[in-house]
Amino acid sequence: QVRLVESGGGLVQAGGSLRLSCAASGLTFSSSAMGWFRQAPGKEREFVAAINWSGLSTYYSDSVKGRFTISRNDAEDTVYLHMSRLKPEDTAVYYCAARNDRVYYTGAKFGSWGQGTQVTVSA
Secondary structure (H helix, E strand, C coil): CCEEEEECCEEEECCCCEEEEEEEECCCHHHCCEEEEEECCCCCCEEEEEECCCCCCEEECCCCCCCEEEEEECCCCEEEEEECCCCHHHCEEEEEEECCCCCCCCCCCCCEECCCEEEEEEC
16 A cells, blocks of 8 residues: 655745655655645645656646755655745645656656645745
């Protein structure tokens, strides 16, 4: 059974930084593309970032490109989301997700999800 556990969320002022972590188990992590999504109150869940199995290919939504960085540590079965220059509109619950595939492409589906971690950015 796949288990994804996010951590690192919290309250931060606008312009600040946070690093989210997602510890994975129950899957062959090194062969899985991983992603981050977020859902703000009253809005649909949206794609934030993804990384292929090799770590060599990364993808970002336009709203976070240049501010967020996704990375992975296969030795620790963990994927990270480094968030900088945070804005109040980044406030959301952030979810980690895993694909049963090595690669990600735009619109690709993720089969496993974490429980989410809250990120709140104050103005």
